[in-house]
Amino acid sequence: MCAFVLVAEDDEKQAELVRRYLRHEGHSVVLVSDGRAAVDQVRHNRPDLLILDVMMPGLDGLDVLRTLRRDFDLPVLVVTARSTAEDKLAGFDLGADDYLTKPYDPRELMARVRSLLRRARPEGGVTVAPLRVGALSLDQVRHEVRVHDRRIECTPAEFRILETLMASPGQVFSRRQLLDQAHGPASFVTERTADAHVKNLRRKIEQDPRQPTRLRTVYGVGYKMTDGGPDA
Template sequence: MCAYLLVAEDDPGQAEGLRRYLAAEGHHTVVVHDGRAALDEVRRRPPDLLVLDVMMPGLDGLSLTRILREKSDVPILMLTARSGEDDMLAGFAGGADDYLTKPYSPRELLARTRALLRRGAGRDSTEAGLLQLGGLSVDVSRHEVRVDGRQVECTRGEFALLAAMAEEPERVFTRAQLLKHTNGVERDSVERSIDVHVLNLRRKIEPDPRRPSRLVTVYGVGYKLTAGTA
């Protein structure tokens, strides 16, 4: 699958390495070296995937992600030299779809890229359609979520999680199972990112996020999606 990829990386050597890896996969890859340039490029021509370094001059990756998520659901693969869990969770909370810590192997980079591009390309015809659960509706073909008729904006990761659960209401999903839908790669170190997605979704779909009735915790196991309370 040939795609248009935008790489935002301030280190020229690493940026060129990324460009070569992605171009070898057949992708048209454009490189910019700061957050402002990346923002301008996304607004000019939205990419199929944004590969985004966290630490950049002018506008850092986390700030850029928050700006983009106000109006865009472009898939974002965030790159960082910081390996702490809090940094990773901050990336997911800001709207990143996946997170890769430097140094990374080219094989892992390409695996993450392929997973995000597959998800961005849409689901097959057996998955397309409108999923309805009480006042919550998930339109897979249009990538839309509505709560009691009101449209709510979701990141790609949040939407993937919600759509997977809406297809099997009342089923209890473990974090590892949900991680397959949101990241495409099973890694124990990022299972807590599911908790961040759940918290964000509750703010969007629950009448009272502090007392969730739709996206419910099953203690010791994971989460399930229900029709909620009347």
């Protein structure tokens, strides 16, 4: 699966190493060294994947993520030396799809790239009917989510969580189950990351995110999807 990958990294040696590994797997690569250039590249060239360093001059990685998520749903792998749970949650809360802490093995980076690309661009031409729960619909082929025919922009991780919940309405899923769907079973994200994804989804699909009627919390267990009632 060849792709166009944008790498936003201000460490020249690290950026060149990542470029070599990506090119070895057949991907086309563009390198940028600051946040503003990363935003411009996404807006004008629409990469398939963004590898985003947090510590960059001008506009840091989290600001880049915050800016891009207003309009784009491309997969984003955040790479940073910051390793606390709070740092990771900040990235996921802004819409990151995966998080890798420096220093890292380039082979692990490539494994995560392959996983994100597979999830974002599933292969095969099988026709799949859209999922519908109340006024909420999810088209797996077009990768679209709508509420009352109003399109909702979701990150790939948010889309996979919503897809899991909508495929089995009423079933309760634990945070770990949802994270396995969103990031893969080998991911090292904490269960609090699921709460960050759910928080973002509620902002997008609920009339009042503080009193959700669709994406419900089952306290002490996890989350489930309901139809939201006749007017939701």
